Amino acid sequence: MKLSHAVLYTVLAAGLVAGCSRRPKNITPLPSSERVGGGTTGLTPNTRPVGGGGELGDGGRAGRLPTGPGTAGTDLPGSTTSTPLGTDSTPTINKPTTDLSQPDRAKWETWPQDPDALRAAIVYFDLDKSVVRRADTGNVAKIADYLKSHPGYMVKLDGHADERGTEEYNRALGERRALSVRESLLNLGVSQESVVTATFGEDRPAELGHNEAAWSKNRRVEPVVLIPPGATR
Amino acid sequence: MKLSALCSPSALPALAGGLLLALAPPLTTAAAESDTGSAGAFKIDVVTKAGQIQPPVLINVSGFAPEVLSVLDFHLTVCGFKFASAEQADYQLKGKVDGNVSGTLLSKGGQATLFARAFSGGTRRSQVHALADEVIKTVTGSTGLGQSRIAFRRVLGKRNLHNEAISEIFVSDFDGFEPVQLTEDAAINASPDWIPGMRGLVYMSNRGGNSDIYSHDLSTGARAPVARYSGSNLSPSVSPKGHQVAMVLSRGGGVHLWVTNLDGSGAVQLTRGQIDASSPCWSPNGQTICFASTGGGRPSLYTIPASGGTARKLTTGIINATEPDWSPDGKAIAFTRMVGRDNFRVCIVDASGGVAQEVADGEDPSWGPNSRTLAISFRKNNERTLRLLDVPTRQYKDLPLNSGSCSQPSWGR
Numbered sequence: 150m151k152l153s154h155a156v157l158y159t160v161l162a163a164g165l166v167a168g169c170s171r172r173p174k175n176i177t178p179l180p181s182s183e184r185v186g187g188g189t190t191g192l193t194p195n196t197r198p199v200g201g202g203g204e205l206g207d208g209g210r211a212g213r214l215p216t217g218p219g220t221a222g223t224d225l226p227g228s229t230t231s232t233p234l235g236t237d238s239t240p241t242i243n244k245p246t247t248d249l250s251q252p253d254r255a256k257w258e259t260w261p262q263d264p265d266a267l268r269a270a271i272v273y274f275d276l277d278k279s280v281v282r283r284a285d286t287g288n289v290a291k292i293a294d295y296l297k298s299h300p301g302y303m304v305k306l307d308g309h310a311d312e313r314g315t316e317e318y319n320r321a322l323g324e325r326r327a328l329s330v331r332e333s334l335l336n337l338g339v340s341q342e343s344v345v346t347a348t349f350g351e352d353r354p355a356e357l358g359h360n361e362a363a364w365s366k367n368r369r370v371e372p373v374v375l376i377p378p379g380a381t382r
Numbered sequence: 383m384k385l386s387a388l389c390s391p392s393a394l395p396a397l398a399g400g401l402l403l404a405l406a407p408p409l410t411t412a413a414a415e416s417d418t419g420s421a422g423a424f425k426i427d428v429v430t431k432a433g434q435i436q437p438p439v440l441i442n443v444s445g446f447a448p449e450v451l452s453v454l455d456f457h458l459t460v461c462g463f464k465f466a467s468a469e470q471a472d473y474q475l476k477g478k479v480d481g482n483v484s485g486t487l488l489s490k491g492g493q494a495t496l497f498a499r500a501f502s503g504g505t506r507r508s509q510v511h512a513l514a515d516e517v518i519k520t521v522t523g524s525t526g527l528g529q530s531r532i533a534f535r536r537v538l539g540k541r542n543l544h545n546e547a548i549s550e551i552f553v554s555d556f557d558g559f560e561p562v563q564l565t566e567d568a569a570i571n572a573s574p575d576w577i578p579g580m581r582g583l584v585y586m587s588n589r590g591g592n593s594d595i596y597s598h599d600l601s602t603g604a605r606a607p608v609a610r611y612s613g614s615n616l617s618p619s620v621s622p623k624g625h626q627v628a629m630v631l632s633r634g635g636g637v638h639l640w641v642t643n644l645d646g647s648g649a650v651q652l653t654r655g656q657i658d659a660s661s662p663c664w665s666p667n668g669q670t671i672c673f674a675s676t677g678g679g680r681p682s683l684y685t686i687p688a689s690g691g692t693a694r695k696l697t698t699g700i701i702n703a704t705e706p707d708w709s710p711d712g713k714a715i716a717f718t719r720m721v722g723r724d725n726f727r728v729c730i731v732d733a734s735g736g737v738a739q740e741v742a743d744g745e746d747p748s749w750g751p752n753s754r755t756l757a758i759s760f761r762k763n764n765e766r767t768l769r770l771l772d773v774p775t776r777q778y779k780d781l782p783l784n785s786g787s788c789s790q791p792s793w794g795r
Contacts, residue, residue: 211603222499249635251612318704321660348614
């Protein structure tokens, strides 16, 4: 099936390119489709970055802007508003909580990071859960102890999920895990100013396998030490 | 059962061989797909109604070269048409490619000429898409897809020193052609969402070491940060008028829904407490935001006024619902339902809530401008690929982007 697609698209692309030398003024040309016939596999249209002109500003690339219909058609001779919301309401819980805000980004962003100092304190999680397991509270305590014995240091908690689940859900799940460990640290007396969180979702696995042995290693929060300027390690 | 098993491009070898069969067999037979065979396995809160699957519009196409026919087939299939013999067909499209593409659409049996047009300018492929747009507009009254584009995330198949899946943001025509790589950060770039009018995109990138949100101007390539707070800055979604961005931030100590202006100013927190948030989207009138929340339990879809207010659960009893996308006509919300932890179904629910309908295997749906075709991501062999699904007929085509795992489609409109 793939092969027939491949043949088809190669044939198709070749045929199309042959007939597309003229472009209307109102279409910003993309790099011409050199992809056709050039590939050795010919499986799909190649993708290549836009050449030239794109390397501006913050390092992004320019793309083709939308244009009006570049293809003109001529007659041949002879010829919302939103709907009501659900009724089952779950009011937002406005539980007054202590301020859990994260410290200012500018404070820690340029600090050197040490991912190894607390490697023995990685916190693991059950499937689709963000609650710190009783067995892992010792690791949370290790992080708290480290911060107490290193005044001025901070910890970044990198939350991760296994590859199951949808991508954005996993990103949020990794963040919820990091925040869960953060809250446990705060409960142990750690200052909220010394803990920040991050998430990598499923994109940075500790193990690359596609089985429970790997997944259980990937559902985790890794503490990364942030070293303040001028501190000796 | 699996959609992939039903994808039988049996006519393709013939096409590739240059044989134009007047009696071309149907290229896609997914119309027969339904989950009714295993209805007992589903919760009663999600009802699959096989009877709601519409038959495709049968069209006989003749006179075109194979490569033109293939483009026509892709476009018309994902808009609910199906190639058929002249005897069976409701419409006949007779064409020729004489430098430019031209076509004549006739009613059943050739009794009336519905249009006869020639197309000039652009590429031949764009001319074919313009012809398809004309057919769709004439027959159904709705817009075609010819001018639309899709942004997506592509994992490049290599990992950096941190074992990260390097992924970049790409943009292509809606049929997967003319793909353009927009970022080259060797970082995790994800969650692209179009700025209306397809002027640019917003997306998440951890190129700076943290998950941050950027806007990206397509005309200049210039990027500007939208949200770079401590904690994670995730899942940006631009409002229909393009002035605001809904997103998920953890700066306040919880994973919550926030709205900022497009330049990142004026951040307002919309959810609190147990109503955490992931993958927000806007209603087309800009007044409501739909998002997924665990609400302290399993994820469900919620809505909340974009100006702030009370979050309401949209779907009662539907668990494991994530990744909502609101149709441009405002009528429906497509979303992903996790079945167990390994299977994903694309579902659709009326925007007023109620019973959802499973329409396909896959995840992360994004509506096309016609409010009937969805771009979805589909897992196979631990990789993801992109697929266009015509919801009423369940016909589909895969985008020819098979190198690298492609996911998180966002259909520009």
